[in-house]
Structure formats: C-alpha cells, structure tokens
Amino acid sequence: MPGPERNLLWIIVRNFVDSLRPRPIKGNSMGKDYLGNAYFEIPANPSVGKRKPTRWYDPPKQLDFQDPIPAEWEAWLRMRRTEPPTEEEIAKNLAIAQMKKINAAKLEAKRLAEGGSLPSVPERGAQSFPVYPDFQPGDPDNKQPNNK
Template sequence: MSRVAGLLRRVFGVAREHVGTDHLGNKYYIIPEQKTWTGRVVRAKRMVVAANPTEYQYMEGSIPLEWDAWIRGRRKEPPSIEELLKNERYREEIKVKAKDVEEKDTAVRAKEYAEGLVATPSQTVAKGHAAATSFGKPQISEEPTSTANTFQPGSWMPNKK
C-alpha cells in the first residue's frame, strides 16, 4: 500500500519538502496541508528519514531532542543550526559541572569517613546469583546423595557435627 501511495504522491504532485538535516545524517521533511480531490483537508505531516533505516540499528539519542520536539509537534518551527550548537554546548557544560560536583561530593564523603563523622558503608560480597539454590551458603554440600528408586523413609539421618 505504501508503494501505491508513494506513486500517487509523485504522480499527483503531493510532495514532501526538505526542512533540514541533523549532524547524524537524519533528514527531516514536511508534507504540507492539502485538499484531496474529494475536498477533504489532509493536515500537514512531519517525518524523518533515518540515517540508519533498519529498526535494530536504532539507538536512543539517534534523533536530537530539538528535532524530536519538532517531529512530535511540540514546537512550530524546526531548530536552527545556531540553536542546536548552543544546546549542545550547554549539555557539555552541564556534564562538566555534574562531574565536578560528584568529585567534590566524593572528597567530602572521604573526609567525613576519615574524621569518623560518618560510618563507612559495609562492603558485602555475595557469591553466586540470588536465584541459585546455593546463594549465601558457604559451600555446596555433597550429602545427602540421591538414592533414587531405592530410598526408604527413615533410612537417612543427618550427620551429627
């Protein structure tokens, strides 16, 4: 059906307009509002042609936030290159500031631990996976062993340790 619709769009002049391309290679288009031959109004549509068209190659962040907002109709105008660069610089500044705050917090925490103001968190290491039957046990016991078809009730008694 999409091939037929695409053919009809090309034949009858319904065309998409290229709006922009982002730094990842995604291309953004708009199909303007139009009237059909029956007089019905078809509202404008926004679309993206991804640089990696296969679904399994898509990763979060493959579409910049500004373009995503435009595609979803949260903003009227597509983002400008200046706006994209400004927002990217701002995101990088936030990352640097967050790293600085984390380093300062780590230094304050280490100082508090050294002065004895705060108790150090206990370090527990569990061997194995919580779903395993031996989780938290010091070792897997070999006894009792299975007697399969020869088991008699009352024949096994635990070791006296």
C-alpha cells in the same frame, strides 16, 4: 456487454497489485541534525482536506530508529512547534548539555574527594514501606474510624 475497464474483478486485482508496489514519498527536506537524521515535511493542504502537515525523519542507518533524536526536532515532529529548529539553536542547546555534564562530573569528583560515598538506594519490597510509631498493623488498640 461491458468492456474490460468495467469488470469489477479486474479493477479489484489491479488495485491490489498497485497497492503492493512501493510508492516514493516526496517531501520537502527541512534539515539534518548532528546525529545524521534527515527531517522531511509534506505541508498541509486544506483544499484537499489535509489539515495537518506530515512530518517524519530518516535515520542515517536505514530502519534503525533506536537512537534518540534531539528534543528540538522531536518537538517539531510532534507538532509542538511550527518551525524547524535552526542550526544556532541546536548548537546552543548542545553546548548547554555538554556544560551540564562537565559541571556534574566536577560536583561528583568534589563530593567523592570530601569523603562522600555513593548514595544508597533503598531496597524495594515490604521493608521500604513507611513505618509509623503511632500505628502498627494488626494492633487491636489502634481503632480506625469506619468510613462507610
């Protein structure tokens, strides 16, 4: 008679209970961004069949993944770049983004000072469809070739 270690039902129950226990995932810390997100990686291990690394991030507020992440880190997470971004690269790109915001505000102020108004947004619907003088829908004189 087989012992308790060979009982199939016992093995299934034990595996099910073990699957409910939280397992800590340990990865290598790859860095932090200016928003407070921490980035981690488990490297690839082809000897066990793992061809790609596993990458993820932990937001500063637990389970709050609504805030955007910097483009450099997103590229690293999605495997579009192999190396994580450096602090200098992130600082340079952040300075460029702030400079663009300042320049856009200056241009907008200049346009409004010259008497420009806010750009008009066309209405959506039937009126926003282009109207051509050569063709009016429903006009029997406009013969369209049959494309059969």
